[in-house]
Amino acid sequence: MPRAFITGITGQDGQHLAEFLHGKGYDVFGMVKGQNNPRMTMMRDEFPFVEPVPGDLADLPSLVKALEYVQPDEVYNLGAISFVALSFNQAELTANITGLGVLRMLEAVRMVGGNTDNGIRFYQASSSEMFGKVRETPQTELTPFHPRSPYGCAKVFGHDIVVNYRESYDMYACSGILFNHEGPRRGYEFVTRKVTNAAARIKLGLQHELVMGPLDTKRDWGYAGDYVKAMWLMLQQDQPDDYVVSTGETHTVEELVELAFSTVGIEDWRSVVRQDPKFFRPSEVDLLIGDATKARTKLGWEPEVDFPTLVQMMVENDMKIESDKLRRG
Numbered sequence: 001m002p003r004a005f006i007t008g009i010t011g012q013d014g015q016h017l018a019e020f021l022h023g024k025g026y027d028v029f030g031m032v033k034g035q036n037n038p039r040m041t042m043m044r045d046e047f048p049f050v051e052p053v054p055g056d057l058a059d060l061p062s063l064v065k066a067l068e069y070v071q072p073d074e075v076y077n078l079g080a081i082s083f084v085a086l087s088f089n090q091a092e093l094t095a096n097i098t099g100l101g102v103l104r105m106l107e108a109v110r111m112v113g114g115n116t117d118n119g120i121r122f123y124q125a126s127s128s129e130m131f132g133k134v135r136e137t138p139q140t141e142l143t144p145f146h147p148r149s150p151y152g153c154a155k156v157f158g159h160d161i162v163v164n165y166r167e168s169y170d171m172y173a174c175s176g177i178l179f180n181h182e183g184p185r186r187g188y189e190f191v192t193r194k195v196t197n198a199a200a201r202i203k204l205g206l207q208h209e210l211v212m213g214p215l216d217t218k219r220d221w222g223y224a225g226d227y228v229k230a231m232w233l234m235l236q237q238d239q240p241d242d243y244v245v246s247t248g249e250t251h252t253v254e255e256l257v258e259l260a261f262s263t264v265g266i267e268d269w270r271s272v273v274r275q276d277p278k279f280f281r282p283s284e285v286d287l288l289i290g291d292a293t294k295a296r297t298k299l300g301w302e303p304e305v306d307f308p309t310l311v312q313m314m315v316e317n318d319m320k321i322e323s324d325k326l327r328r329g
């Protein structure tokens, strides 16, 4: 059986990818940080087939030990400080984990055995936030980067160091430039989940208002379950390469809010939504829309879940979670 090692296993994408690879017959190993990670119980309950392996992206020896133990065929580096707003407050931590963490992971792969001839294949979770103040629309693999946050800057370093290791050491290393992708497993700190959860809670009378940042920001939102397939496809090709993964559609945050509230039957969403400058970033990314032609043509990848279905899926999941909590008291 092929063996996959995933960093960021406790995050949204790590969970989807673990499920996907398990379905494909992989032995799945997930790196878990900390001596008492609060998400371990969830991992043991929902993903009993994942073997947890200790390690931290800040600690190279732990990455080498993990790879020596797992002897993986494929490494998926999804671990990161991934919340843009936090990266403004903890810029050094973000640079260390989201940026330098990629270098450490590549170095560990190189040390344990990662050249193109049957060596470890490496996937890096790059991000559309690297495009930031976009130089062209839609954005492709060739669009210049102009990051607008410490997170975006750290991702640019991670992206560039993957290209450098691929070219310098003949490693099979790829980056997926993924545009925003969401789903019921999205963290509550992210805007989509904040909105779908608030719609459910306001409908159930558990919350009275939703406080938001800018509503005119535009994002290309897809479903995480679709996007992890693209990660795997990238590692099954003859040659390593980088790919944009996106839906090619953009929607405003306002459309997201309107759709989420209308799913729970609240049409007059303006009566419960208020804006607060506290939620505006020091520098904003106004518009993201990706052109995934290369992924569609070379990988044969297609997104299956559209934006309204995605929002509905998330709101229904939050209605269930919040109603269950209410029932239990």
Ligand code: NAP
Pocket: 007, 008, 009, 010, 011, 012, 013, 014, 031, 032, 033, 037, 039, 055, 056, 057, 058, 077, 078, 079, 080, 081, 082, 083, 097, 125, 126, 127, 128, 177, 178, 179, 180, 181, 182, 187
């Ligand atoms: P997420 O839910 O925030 O998960 C982040 C993961 O990183 C968690 O498992 C977290 O572990 C782990 N992590 C944090 N610090 C770490 C450290 N020092 N060492 C090892 N692991 C650490 O993120 P996601 O949405 O699944 O995204 C996965 C990756 O794709 C990230 O790199 C993200 O930046 C990138 N990305 C995401 C999107 C998107 O829209 N979702 C778009 C483009 C790129 P703990 O649970 O222990 O904190």
